[in-house]
Amino acid sequence: LVRSRGLGDVYKRQGEYGPGWHRAAVRENRPRAFEDFAAVARALAAEGVDVAITELRGQGESTHRIGRGGVAGYHESAAEDVPLALDAMRRALGDRRVILLGHSMGAQIGVYHLARRDPRVAGLVAVAAQSPFHRGFPRPVGRKLRFGSVVLPVVGRLAGHVPGGFFGAEGRLPADRVRDWSRLAATGVMQPARADLDYLAGLTRVEVPVLSVVIAHDPLAPESAARGLLAMLPGARTSLEVEPVPLGHNTWARTEAGIACDERQLAAQPVTKMMSSKRRVGIGNSFVGSVG
Secondary structure, three states: OEOOOOOOOEOOOOOOOOHHHHHHHHHOOOOOHHHHHHHHHHHHHHOOEEEEEOOOOOOOOOOOOOOOOOOOOHHHHHHHHHHHHHHHHHHHHOOOOEEEEEEOHHHHHHHHHHOOOOOOEEEEEEEOOOOOOHHHOOHHHHHHHHHHHHHHHHHHHHHOEEEHHHHOOOOEEEHHHHHHHHHHHHHOOOOOOOOOOOHHHHHHOOOOOEEEEEEOOOOOOOHHHHHHHHHOOOOOOEEEEEEOOOOOOOOHHHOHHHHHHHHHHHHHOHHHHOOOOOEEEEEEEOOOOOOO
16 A cells, blocks of 8 residues: 555555565565556655555465465456455545555456446556457467466366466466466457356446556557457546556566656546545556556
């Protein structure tokens, strides 16, 4: 949690993000969302935005151990992980609406959370994010995604996890999450496994504003695939901006230029104009290194 009062002081509770956590994260080869987004969080806090960085199950100090039982698909993150993070923000900061900021697969999970019509969420900013539908990419990448949508579920079933390297990331991804991703990559539509509602119908009813920020020359999230993500929300107020500097799919948040880009895009859009002077942003990602 990074509060605007105090200009970026990081509040660490119950020892989270301490040396022991780092050792555990390295041992488990787990992505660490906090390290990747801490600089962005502090920069936004300096601009008066309260920020909380979330970790999906299987990331950082999450108690979920990838490949050791338990489920970790899109539904579990959209229906359980994101609400738990919003509950924690409310306890710490009071009852105010939140803008979700998601990167890559984390933004996809953010989109599915919007389908749940959470009244606490005022909008979504998706940075370097995409629909993984293979036809939304140039042919060489599209073929790789189509191939992955067939092979990766098998790898996950055998190993209990999928190496993040396929996605240009570090660490391991839960097999359940990759199975959901694979159906989205293969067909462009996906009802998550074990869902408790009709997500596809819910996506058509989303009305909150959504901003997509495309990083130039990002082969993992080109503009065509970013537009595919926005197309999943036909009733939402969507907009797309392109950052012309090639900051990198998994490194934009760790560069000074990327932080400036994020602040500029966020401040200029109607998403934040809906908020009061004391704004809050929940940052979630999928596998940088990780909901969105």
